[in-house]
Amino acid sequence: MxxxxxxxxxxxxxxxxxxxxxxxxxxxxxxxxxxxxxxxxxxxxxxxxxxxxxxxxxxxxxxxxxxxxxxxxxxxxxxxxxxxxxxxxxxxxxxxLDRIEQIDPAASTVTVQAGVILQRLQEALAGHHLQFGVDLAPRGTCQIGGLLACNAGGLNVIQHGAARAQVIGLECVLPGGDVLPLRALQKNCTGYDLAQWFIGSEGTLGVITRAVLKAVPLPTARKTACLALSGVDGALDLLARLRQRLPQQIAAFEIMWDDFLGAAKRWVPVPQPFDPIPPLTALIDVTGNDEAAIGQALEDALGEGIESGWIDDAVIATSLAQAAQLWQLRDCMAELWTHMKPVNFDLSVPVPRIGEFRAAVQAALARRWPDHRAYYFGHIGDGNLHIIVDAAVLPAGTTAYDVEAVVFAELPPFAGSISAEHGVGTLKKPFLGISRGAAEIDAMRAVKRALDPNGIMNPGKIFD
Ligand SMILES: Cc1cc2nc3c(=O)[nH]c(=O)nc-3n(C[C@H](O)[C@H](O)[C@H](O)COP(=O)(O)OP(=O)(O)OC[C@H]3O[C@@H](n4cnc5c(N)ncnc54)[C@H](O)[C@@H]3O)c2cc1C
CATH class of the missing domain: 3.30.43.10 (Uridine Diphospho-n-acetylenolpyruvylglucosamine Reductase, domain 2)
Structure with missing residues (x-):
């Protein structure tokens, strides 16, 4: 050289x-x-x-x-x-690279360049009564290439899966300049699926330049409900009932613990549906094309939940404005961050163990810092638990690494992941071994060496 x-x-x-x-x-x-x-x-x-x-x-x-x-x-x-x-x-x-090249309603696909902003894609697809299956709060800024490179999930994973599940083909440029061409085939059994290697690779293997993605029908009806629950068991029971009554129609199932909504009440002017704030609040969206039918199925499932004692109170939005107001409860999270010195976690554990895991983390944090403040919320359908720990109230000199070490130490008995959404990057790199075994990390390194022998692509990310 x-x-x-x-x-x-x-x-x-x-x-x-x-x-x-x-x-x-x-x-x-x-x-x-x-x-x-x-x-x-x-x-x-x-x-x-x-x-x-x-x-x-x-x-x-x-x-x-x-x-x-x-x-x-x-x-x-x-x-x-x-x-x-x-x-x-x-x-x-x-x-x-910001062109939406083709929307094909017959094939239910869309071909885009990697720099297309998510919101622009959603707006273009809506004109064809279609949508992209991944939706995220930073939709006005994040790009398709970026969300594929970190296998983003977002609010609708429960219905459509994460970014990985939306990809039919990718065009990628390898570090030496060779181009892996875009293959838009729904079925192709000719060896390794190379496109999948780039999803979640955080830019370490090459550059995603174009993609053929699935486009799914945009539902014409949506119902939003907010529920007061005594605990996670009630949320899991309701999830199972809804899945039976409305298969593939649960678009979102968010849970927020009282600590999170308590902070929201303190700092953000969002109307609270329940007073006092219940131990757990769930926010649910169900979608379909028959408003009366999904409304009835939702009411029936909620009625059963109330009868069996899992649900203490429920609000079903009667207008889009009321639904949007309920969603502010969850979306105010970005504003909450501005009131603290946040250490953020996007963990995942097996779905049925999410409540047990939260209790383990709470206990571990309390043992180390009895006066700590932590806020918990998550997507129950995919076992994703978010935690914000406020480092501003921890003893001077406490680093984000110190907090991460305490929280991540609770993961192994749950066989959980240190990142369900944001990726490893540099910040979670020291903890990769908690989520991945030595053989897995060696295999990832071998792929990296094979595709990027000079180590030019995004060095120092995921692993050294
Ligand atoms: C408020 C907020 C809420 C969020 N909510 C969610 C959520 O609900 N679910 C979820 O999964 N995630 C969530 N995220 C994280 C989100 O997934 C990522 O921020 C987003 O997908 C990254 O897209 P980006 O274009 O901004 O990528 P960047 O931040 O620019 O890059 C991310 C990584 O991808 C690489 N990269 C970017 N473009 C390419 C390319 N074309 N080819 C190869 N590598 C590339 C970069 O080098 C980097 O490693 C949230 C983030 C924020 C700030």
Whole structure:
């Protein structure tokens, strides 16, 4: 490999792309210094903004030849440091790959470039009475490539599965510049499914440039209910009843413990449906095309839950405005963060054990810091438990790592995951061994070495 000369490298990079596509020095916008976690903020050598697959391939070929690290940047909404730049490397922004190429209602598919913003995709599909199965709070900023690269889940996993389940084919550029072409076949039994390797790879294997995704019918009817429950067992009982009455029609089933809604009541002007706040509140969306039928099925399931003593109180929204108001209970989470010094967790455990796991974490935190404050909420259908621990009320000098070590230590008996949504990045890298065994990590390293022998793609993320 030739000795690295930054100025001649930057000159070659400029020649590779169209005018104005390479930013350096003070022209690099500060938001390219870190993802939304802010972890390890640093200015990269340059930001390259290619406008198509061929230009992405040319950039990677050049960087590979010079051993220059490349960090792909989507919407930067990740919270794990996965898009943290490298000072001696470049950031590859996908922002200009923003074309929705084809919506095919007959095949129920959509072909997009990786830089398309999720909300734009949802709006375009809605015009064809379709939707994309993954929806997330940062929908106005996150990109399709970014959400595929971290296998995002979001609110509708219970109905449609996570990002992985939405992919029919991917076009990816390998670190050496070779392009794995887009195969839009629903069925293809010809060896390894290479596209799947890139989903959840956090930009460490190559760059996703285009995708053929499933588009699912946009339901015409939606019912939202908010329930007061005494505990997780009631939520699990109701989930089972709803699954029987409305198979594939439960779009969301969120649970929030009283600590979370107590904080919301203190800090955010969101109307609370129940007074006093119950031990557990559930927020449910069911969807379909027959409003009366889904409304009846929901009422019947809730009626059974009330009779059997699992549900203490229930509100079914009678208008879209009331439904939106109920959803503010969950969506205020982003505002809660601004009132504390949050250490965030997006863990997962087997669905039936979510309540037991929460109790174990609560006890562990209380043993270490009796006066700690933690807030719990989750998606019950997929065993995903979110925890926010407020480091502002912990003894001075307590680090996020100290808090993570206490919480993650509770996972092994539950065979759970340190990240259900945000990925490993740099922040959870020290704890990867809790979720993955040595053979799994060795296999991941072998894939990385095979596809990226010079180690240029997003170095230092997931594992060293
Ligand atoms: C308020 C909030 C709520 C959230 N809620 C959820 C939720 O409910 N469920 C959930 O699963 N997640 C959730 N997330 C996390 C979310 O999944 C990610 O933030 C999002 O999917 C990342 O997309 P992005 O375009 O911002 O990617 P970025 O943050 O830019 O990048 C994420 C990773 O992907 C890599 N990358 C980006 N683009 C490409 C590409 N084209 N090719 C290869 N690698 C690439 C980056 O290098 C980085 O490693 C939430 C985040 C926030 C801030």
């Amino acid at each position: 030739p000795t690295f000369d930054p100025s001649s490298f930057l000159e070659s990079l400029r020649r590779t792309l169209s005018a104005g596509a390479v930013l350096t020095g003070g022209d690099i916008p500060e938001h390219h210094h870190a993802d939304w976690s802010g972890a390890g903020a640093v200015a990269p050598l340059a930001v390259a903004r290619p406008n198509g697959t061929e230009e992405v391939a040319a950039v990677l070929r050049l960087c590979n030849a010079h051993g220059v690290p490349v960090v792909p940047h989507g919407g930067l909404t990740g919270l794990s440091g996965a898009a943290q730049p490298v000072a001696r490397g470049i950031v590859l922004s996908l922002a200009r």
